Amino acid sequence: MTAIKHALQRDIFTPNDERLLGIVNVCKAGKKKKNCFLCATVTTERPVQVKVVKVKKSDKGDFYKRQQAWELRDLTVVDAKDASKENPEFDLHFEKVYKWLASSTAEKNSFISCIWKLNQRYLRKKLEFVNVSSQLLEESVPSGESQSVAGGDEDALEEYQELSAREEQDIESMMEMCEFAVSNAEAFAEKLFKELQVLDGANIQSIMASEKQVNILMQLLDEALAEVDTIEGKLSSYEEMLQSVKDQMDQISQSNRLIQISNTNNGKLLDEIQFLVNYMDLSKGHIRALQEGDLTSPRGIEACISASEALLQCMNVALRPGHEQLAAVNQQQKLFAELRDTFARRLTNHLNNVFVHQGHDQSSTLSQNTAELTLPKHSPLHRDLLRYAKLMEWLKNTHREKYEGLSRTYVDYMNRLYEREIKDFFEVAKIKMAGTSKEAKGKFATLPRKESALKQETESLHGSSGKLTGSTSSLNKLTVQGSNSRRSQSSSLLDMGNMSASDMDVADRTKFDKIFEQVLSELEPLCLAEQDFISKFFKLQQHQTVLPPLAQPETEEADGSVPSRMPPQADHRHSVSSEKDMVRLMMNKIFQSIEPELNSLIALGDKIDSFHSLYMLVKMSHHVWTAENVDPASFLSTTLGNVLVTVKRNFDKCISGQIKQMEEVKISKKSKVGILPFVTRFEEFAELAETIFRNAERRGDLDKAYVKLIRAVFMNVEKVASESQKTPRDVVMMENFHHIFSTLSRLKISCLDAERREAKHKYTDHLQSYVINSLGQPLEKLNHFFEGVEARVAQGVREEEVSYQLAFNKQELRKVIKEYPGKEVKKGLDNLYKKVDKHLCEEESLLQVVWHSMQDEFIRQYKHFEGLIGRCYPGSGITMEFTIQDMLEYFSSIAQSH
Numbered sequence: 001m002t003a004i005k006h007a008l009q010r011d012i013f014t015p016n017d018e019r020l021l022g023i024v025n026v027c028k029a030g031k032k033k034k035n036c037f038l039c040a041t042v043t044t045e046r047p048v049q050v051k052v053v054k055v056k057k058s059d060k061g062d063f064y065k066r067q068q069a070w071e072l073r074d075l076t077v078v079d080a081k082d083a084s085k086e087n088p089e090f091d092l093h094f095e096k097v098y099k100w101l102a103s104s105t106a107e108k109n110s111f112i113s114c115i116w117k118l119n120q121r122y123l124r125k126k127l128e129f130v131n132v133s134s135q136l137l138e139e140s141v142p143s144g145e146s147q148s149v150a151g152g153d154e155d156a157l158e159e160y161q162e163l164s165a166r167e168e169q170d171i172e173s174m175m176e177m178c179e180f181a182v183s184n185a186e187a188f189a190e191k192l193f194k195e196l197q198v199l200d201g202a203n204i205q206s207i208m209a210s211e212k213q214v215n216i217l218m219q220l221l222d223e224a225l226a227e228v229d230t231i232e233g234k235l236s237s238y239e240e241m242l243q244s245v246k247d248q249m250d251q252i253s254q255s256n257r258l259i260q261i262s263n264t265n266n267g268k269l270l271d272e273i274q275f276l277v278n279y280m281d282l283s284k285g286h287i288r289a290l291q292e293g294d295l296t297s298p299r300g301i302e303a304c305i306s307a308s309e310a311l312l313q314c315m316n317v318a319l320r321p322g323h324e325q326l327a328a329v330n331q332q333q334k335l336f337a338e339l340r341d342t343f344a345r346r347l348t349n350h351l352n353n354v355f356v357h358q359g360h361d362q363s364s365t366l367s368q369n370t371a372e373l374t375l376p377k378h379s380p381l382h383r384d385l386l387r388y389a390k391l392m393e394w395l396k397n398t399h400r401e402k403y404e405g406l407s408r409t410y411v412d413y414m415n416r417l418y419e420r421e422i423k424d425f426f427e428v429a430k431i432k433m434a435g436t437s438k439e440a441k442g443k444f445a446t447l448p449r450k451e452s453a454l455k456q457e458t459e460s461l462h463g464s465s466g467k468l469t470g471s472t473s474s475l476n477k478l479t480v481q482g483s484n485s486r487r488s489q490s491s492s493l494l495d496m497g498n499m500s501a502s503d504m505d506v507a508d509r510t511k512f513d514k515i516f517e518q519v520l521s522e523l524e525p526l527c528l529a530e531q532d533f534i535s536k537f538f539k540l541q542q543h544q545t546v547l548p549p550l551a552q553p554e555t556e557e558a559d560g561s562v563p564s565r566m567p568p569q570a571d572h573r574h575s576v577s578s579e580k581d582m583v584r585l586m587m588n589k590i591f592q593s594i595e596p597e598l599n600s601l602i603a604l605g606d607k608i609d610s611f612h613s614l615y616m617l618v619k620m621s622h623h624v625w626t627a628e629n630v631d632p633a634s635f636l637s638t639t640l641g642n643v644l645v646t647v648k649r650n651f652d653k654c655i656s657g658q659i660k661q662m663e664e665v666k667i668s669k670k671s672k673v674g675i676l677p678f679v680t681r682f683e684e685f686a687e688l689a690e691t692i693f694r695n696a697e698r699r700g701d702l703d704k705a706y707v708k709l710i711r712a713v714f715m716n717v718e719k720v721a722s723e724s725q726k727t728p729r730d731v732v733m734m735e736n737f738h739h740i741f742s743t744l745s746r747l748k749i750s751c752l753d754a755e756r757r758e759a760k761h762k763y764t765d766h767l768q769s770y771v772i773n774s775l776g777q778p779l780e781k782l783n784h785f786f787e788g789v790e791a792r793v794a795q796g797v798r799e800e801e802v803s804y805q806l807a808f809n810k811q812e813l814r815k816v817i818k819e820y821p822g823k824e825v826k827k828g829l830d831n832l833y834k835k836v837d838k839h840l841c842e843e844e845s846l847l848q849v850v851w852h853s854m855q856d857e858f859i860r861q862y863k864h865f866e867g868l869i870g871r872c873y874p875g876s877g878i879t880m881e882f883t884i885q886d887m888l889e890y891f892s893s894i895a896q897s898h
Contacts, residue, residue, distance in 0.1 A: 022114030
């Protein structure tokens with residue numbers, strides 16, 4: 001094995017600068033045995049690399065070759081299979097497991113021990129040895145056969161040192177001097193041993209000769225040690241001195257630190273005292289102002305405002321931890337609480353007195369405004385009270401309960417004051433409206449109801465809930481007496497006490513419009529001024545969202561301090577979500593009489609004349625639109641919006657009443673119809689509405705009403721025309737639809753363009769129908785004759801052969817023509833004119849139009865007869881007894897004579 005080891009070192013590992021330290025002859029377990037060697041090597045260059053190399057004998061010769069190599073650091077497990085029994089098998093775990101069978105157990109153990117030593121010397125990695133005896137893992141030289149391999153390896157591993165170049169030269173020169181060195185190694189070794197003994201003897205003699213120098217050296221060393229002891233003593237004394245100085249410096253440093261802490265504490269204490277003095281000290285002047293300050297003079301009010309703000313600042317100061325335990329702080333807080341309660345009580349009593357005194361002064365001026373339609377101005381009261389606005393804000397922040405009590409007192413008082421003023425104001429408005437109605441009735445002198453009755457009606461309407469219980473004016477079954485009785489018909493309608501659109505003078509309606517506008521114009525600034533005052537005086541800014549005065553819990557500062565303690569709130573108080581809602585709630589309580597009074601006034605106006613709802617709808621819509629632009633959620637906007645619903649309802653009732661009147665119209669069986677009353681009323685309504693709704697915001701409501709009314713007019717005109725017995729249906733339809741068409745064309749109502757065209761179409765159709773039916777067959781026998789001629793032609797007889805028919809020959813034609821001379825024709829037309837004149841009414845002036853249409857129709861028939869004569873009786877020379885020129889003269893002379 002030694003020879004093989006040297007051969008492998010020389011041929012394989014020395015060229016690669018490697019040293020072979022361990023070897024084992026192995027073959028793969030379980031297969032056909034092919035021997036090879038596993039070698040443990042290290043490199044001669046640093047850093048040292050440790051490898052396990054597989055060497056195999058070449059198949060072509062006796063030399064060995066390197067087949068495979070593994071780094072020892074890649075080895076993870078060495079498994080010896082059995083530690084107690086001799087077993088030549090072992091496994092090496094690299095990237096995979098390699099199973100080997102050694103030639104002997106001793107070689108296996110020697111190789112495993114070599115691997116363990118190499119790992120301990122160069123790698124020191126955690127390598128797992130399984131089933132390996134602990135004796136193999138100790139750094140001891142094994143005995144027996146393994147000494148030649150493992151022991152020599154260990155010596156070489158521990159003591160081997162490569163010869164230098166000079167040593168190699170010396171060895172070579174020495175061997176050259178002894179020629180027998182190679183042939184006789186024992187003689188050469190003996191010679192070297194003798195020379196080594198000579199050198200050892202010389203070394204011993206040299207050492208003995210230098211004993212004296214050694215003694216001298218030892219003496220010097222003793223002296224040096226003594227000197228060192230002296231120096232160490234001095235250093236110890238110096239160290240003790242320095243330690244004393246260090247202790248003194250530590251004491252000085254500790255004293256300085258305590259002084260610094262004391263200064264810091266004194267500074268902080270001074271800051272705390274200055275903080276309390278600066279923020280919790282109230283001047284004597286402020287205390288005097290809070291206790292006995294004058295709340296009536298401007299200077300006194302300003303002093304109270306400054307004192308209250310200073311007090312609030314002192315009470316709301318954010319105390320630091322521990323301040324509450326100071327007796328002075330508690331005493332100051334107690335003083336502040338007493339001052340707060342005292343001043344809050346004084347302020348509340350004074351403002352209550354101001355409310356009462358200002359109310360008496362305002363009531364004394366109330367009688368001055370009753371004669372005129374104006375509301376008293378409250379700007380002096382607001383101006384006087386706004387001086388206390390900052391004090392109210394202070395009261396709101398410090399004494400919530402008293403603030404709420406003041407707000408309730410103000411609301412209750414102002415509710416009574418405004419209720420009295422508004423009631424008197426609306427009484428004047430109603431009297432003026434009643435006066436307007438009385439003047440209108442005086443002009444007609446037909447209405448039996450007196451002013452006292454109307455005033456009584458006004459009083460009955462006042463104080464009601466505003467709901468309309470009366471119906472709009474209606475006509476009770478009108479009776480049409482004929483064209484000459486229209487004026488007497490209007491007078492009789494007035495005698496019945498029903499106010500239609502034609503019964504009121506335009507000036508009276510305009511006066512009503514001005515009265516209603518004056519009412520709204522007086523209410524609007526009153527409400528806006530009061531709402532603005534409430535927001536400023538009670539500090540209810542509408543853009544902020546806080547709890548209202550009716551409910552406010554106790555608040556706490558960010559640092560945990562409570563600036564002011566509010567009394568517990570009553571459970572029955574209503575909590576409103578924002579100050580904006582609080583303003584609206586107060587306004588609702590103060591002006592709770594406005595909406596019922598407005599509804600009552602509207603009911604009176606509607607009862608006087610249902611057409612007043614048009615004026616009220618326009619005015620109310622405009623004021624609602626204006627109020628919503630200012631504040632959509634304000635009290636004024638909400639109230640006027642609610643009243644607008646009532647006005648719109650009255651307007652719809654007015655339209656429904658007009659339609660009902662149309663449906664209830666009855667006509668006389670003995671007189672002609674003419675223009676129906678509801679057609680005239682629609683014209684008056686449209687003229688009035690176009691005047692009122694010019695540039696109005698709610699034009700859409702009027703357009704919808706127009707459509708309802710015009711459809712009802714159309715339907716009831718046809719109904720009356722069908723029921724008429726005295727006047728032909730075509731005449732009723734023609735005259736009324738002509739009147740409707742003229743009205744719509746004159747007023748140019750865009751939403752009724754389709755109805756205007758429909759009215760024109762109906763008028764034209766019924767005009768043509770009436771002309772044809774009234775004209776009939778003026779040449780009756782001649783017309784029957786030519787109808788027979790046309791029948792023969794229709795049966796297939798040629799026109800030129802008709803004259804050969806016995807019943808339609810030329811003699812028969814001449815006989816029929818002689819029956820209609822010009823004198824008879826003129827007489828018949830004169831009777832026809834009288835008949836048409838009897839049918840038509842004077843108001844519409846359609847006689848000449850109808851007479852001209854009859855002339856055109858008569859000429860058309862005449863030309864038709866001449867055409868048949870020319871085609872069916874050619875060359876006969878037969879003509880009519882009169883010409884077209886004669887007919888034109890007949891029609892003209894008849895029209896002029898009448």
